[in-house]
Amino acid sequence: MKIISIVGSPRGKKGNTARLLNEVIKGAENMGAENETIFLLGDLVLPCRGCDKCHVKGYCFQKDKYEEIKLKILKADGLILASPNYIFNVSAQLKSFMDRCCGVLHCMEFYGKYGASIVTSGGGNEKPIADYMNYFLITTGIRPVGSIWATMGHLEDDVFTKDICHKAFGLGEKLVKAWKQKKQNKNVEKKMEQFRQRMQFLVKYRKDDWLYEYNYWKKHWRMP
Numbered sequence: 001m002k003i004i005s006i007v008g009s010p011r012g013k014k015g016n017t018a019r020l021l022n023e024v025i026k027g028a029e030n031m032g033a034e035n036e037t038i039f040l041l042g043d044l045v046l047p048c049r050g051c052d053k054c055h056v057k058g059y060c061f062q063k064d065k066y067e068e069i070k071l072k073i074l075k076a077d078g079l080i081l082a083s084p085n086y087i088f089n090v091s092a093q094l095k096s097f098m099d100r101c102c103g104v105l106h107c108m109e110f111y112g113k114y115g116a117s118i119v120t121s122g123g124g125n126e127k128p129i130a131d132y133m134n135y136f137l138i139t140t141g142i143r144p145v146g147s148i149w150a151t152m153g154h155l156e157d158d159v160f161t162k163d164i165c166h167k168a169f170g171l172g173e174k175l176v177k178a179w180k181q182k183k184q185n186k187n188v189e190k191k192m193e194q195f196r197q198r199m200q201f202l203v204k205y206r207k208d209d210w211l212y213e214y215n216y217w218k219k220h221w222r223m224p
């Protein structure tokens with residue numbers, strides 16, 4: 001299994017989020033997976049400009065690394081998202097990446113892959129953020145297998161407890177197992193199907209404007 005991990009912390013490799021991600025990767029590698037981590041540092045992925053061109057042409061005109069990252073994900077089997085809690089949400093860096101995936105969502109272009117989400121915070125409130133990240137994965141067509149988080153303020157010297165490391169390792173293993181066994185979860189399937197129907201309606205409604213997306217749907221999904 002080939003995994004792409006995206007870290008939304010400007011603190012990069014040394015940050016808490018990347019350190020927690022490493023524990024998840026250990027579990028995935030233990031099951032034979034390969035991982036490549038991408039750090040959304042500086043202006044690697046700029047914010048969406050709302051020009052709608054991705055819906056028409058299928059790619060973004062901004063000159064940054066977004067299209068390169070999208071291609072890496074398309075070629076991979078799994079996607080892990082990792083973010084610090086920035087004011088009760090993902091960081092702006094990760095949100096920019098998510099927004100840039102708007103066209104991917106309309107076509108659910110990452111369909112068939114598996115994923116997971118990771119959050120670290122100073123004081124808590126991680127679950128709604130992890131749930132949001134996993135819902136984002138679903139809307140791109142990725143099946144999330146779970147999430148892990150850590151509240152740094154509860155830890156001594158910012159060292160993850162054995163329990164957190166154990167859970168993170170388990171999440172990495174679970175991700176690879178789910179991909180190998182093509183596992184499906186009722187709740188995830190329901191949310192994915194609801195979103196798929198919504199996008200089918202939307203893309204059909206905008207078919208004269210969003211040519212790339214309409215043609216993608218005709219080719220890859222059912223378009224009545």
Ligand SMILES: Cc1cc2nc3c(=O)[nH]c(=O)nc-3n(C[C@H](O)[C@H](O)[C@H](O)COP(=O)(O)O)c2cc1C
Nearest residue numbers: 009015016017084085086087088120121122123124
């Ligand atoms: C701009 C900013 C906003 C933050 N907002 C919150 C917050 O709302 N709640 C919280 O518990 N921690 C918050 N934190 C703390 C970070 O989530 C926490 O330190 C996290 O582990 C940092 O991860 P990193 O080292 O990977 O960047 C914030 C930190 C920054 C820099």
